[in-house]
Amino acid sequence: MTRAVKDVGRWGSREIGPGERGRVRVVVSETYAGADIGIPVYVWRGAAPGPTVFVTGAVHGDEINGTGIIRSIIVDKPFELERGALIMVPVINLQGFERHERYLPDRRDLNRCFPGTARGSLAARMARAIYDEIVARSDYGIDLHTAAMRRTNFPNVRADMDRPELADFARAFGAELIVSGKGPAGSLRKAATDGGCPTIILEAGEVWKVEPTVVEYGIRGVTNCLRHLGMIAGEPLAPPYRFETDATSWVRAAHGGFLRFHVTPGDIVSKGEALATNLSLVGRRLNVIKAPRRGLVLGMTTLPAVAPGDPICHLAYARKGELSRIERAVERLDEDALYERMKDDLSRNVFAVKR
Numbered sequence: 001m002t003r004a005v006k007d008v009g010r011w012g013s014r015e016i017g018p019g020e021r022g023r024v025r026v027v028v029s030e031t032y033a034g035a036d037i038g039i040p041v042y043v044w045r046g047a048a049p050g051p052t053v054f055v056t057g058a059v060h061g062d063e064i065n066g067t068g069i070i071r072s073i074i075v076d077k078p079f080e081l082e083r084g085a086l087i088m089v090p091v092i093n094l095q096g097f098e099r100h101e102r103y104l105p106d107r108r109d110l111n112r113c114f115p116g117t118a119r120g121s122l123a124a125r126m127a128r129a130i131y132d133e134i135v136a137r138s139d140y141g142i143d144l145h146t147a148a149m150r151r152t153n154f155p156n157v158r159a160d161m162d163r164p165e166l167a168d169f170a171r172a173f174g175a176e177l178i179v180s181g182k183g184p185a186g187s188l189r190k191a192a193t194d195g196g197c198p199t200i201i202l203e204a205g206e207v208w209k210v211e212p213t214v215v216e217y218g219i220r221g222v223t224n225c226l227r228h229l230g231m232i233a234g235e236p237l238a239p240p241y242r243f244e245t246d247a248t249s250w251v252r253a254a255h256g257g258f259l260r261f262h263v264t265p266g267d268i269v270s271k272g273e274a275l276a277t278n279l280s281l282v283g284r285r286l287n288v289i290k291a292p293r294r295g296l297v298l299g300m301t302t303l304p305a306v307a308p309g310d311p312i313c314h315l316a317y318a319r320k321g322e323l324s325r326i327e328r329a330v331e332r333l334d335e336d337a338l339y340e341r342m343k344d345d346l347s348r349n350v351f352a353v354k355r
Helices: 065-076 094-098 122-133 164-172 188-194 212-228 322-331 338-347
Strands: 021-030 036-045 048-057 083-089 140-145 151-159 177-180 199-205 243-245 248-252 257-261 274-279 285-290 295-301 311-316
Touching (some): 065 083, 151 338, 188 199, 212 338, 243 322, 274 311
Parallel strands (some): 048 083
Antiparallel strands (some): 021 036, 151 295, 257 274, 295 311
């Protein structure tokens, strides 16, 4: 697919030729004092022609696992780009990143403002600049996210699987779990995809952290996508299983209290299985929160103190028999497999007492 409308080799007065690597600065806004706000962009070009792929992190300023993934690619250089170009932006929302916050100073969510407008709000203007400078040069995109504050996510790719080319790209990443959907209005991935640049997101881990297995997982996924497009040598690595769904729901607390968890991210649960026991602060049992149906724990809260209606556990649902197939695939894995190490690391963020 070739649709980039801007030359990936020319950034203002700076030129990056085939086979070269370079850092450029894209101005997206101004400070209250009128100084430019520029985000660092790293451009790698292969010697031969090919697609251009963008990889972005920290669209939400506190979601820095993606920053860690991109930084590791830039520093460690885990692959040699042979064809096309790779545009890497470790931090999109620099103002939120510097304040360790999800949002921009005007309290808007940048990831609900794409493709933006040059005459709109601060967020809309920034979104427009990013869209014009990054998305408009690209044929595919990978946007890296984590769960929101006080939550963690089992790694999953999200994409509009009704679009064949996007579905192929999403599957190439090598994630075990793919959640299908068009994405929220104004999100970078939806705006880019609607504009002809098929874009996926990775959701993995927590805010304010760079988690080593999440970084390893993300690097493997980006590498797989570049292999799929013929930009680097090798074939994509297949996951131990693949589970695609468009059916998910949050299980919520019915009462306030203090939770004793019984599951961790990535667990498969049966209908009626206890997800958490809700206790008073002195240990009196208030109620048991149970799974409404058989599913996989896609995400969950990491904060045990809850009020009525607070989200506890995000479940992904499958067709009949599919989760049994997944259980059999997991049983065959070695304990040092990335999947097992990932699941073990994420479980440490939740104090769970198995029933």
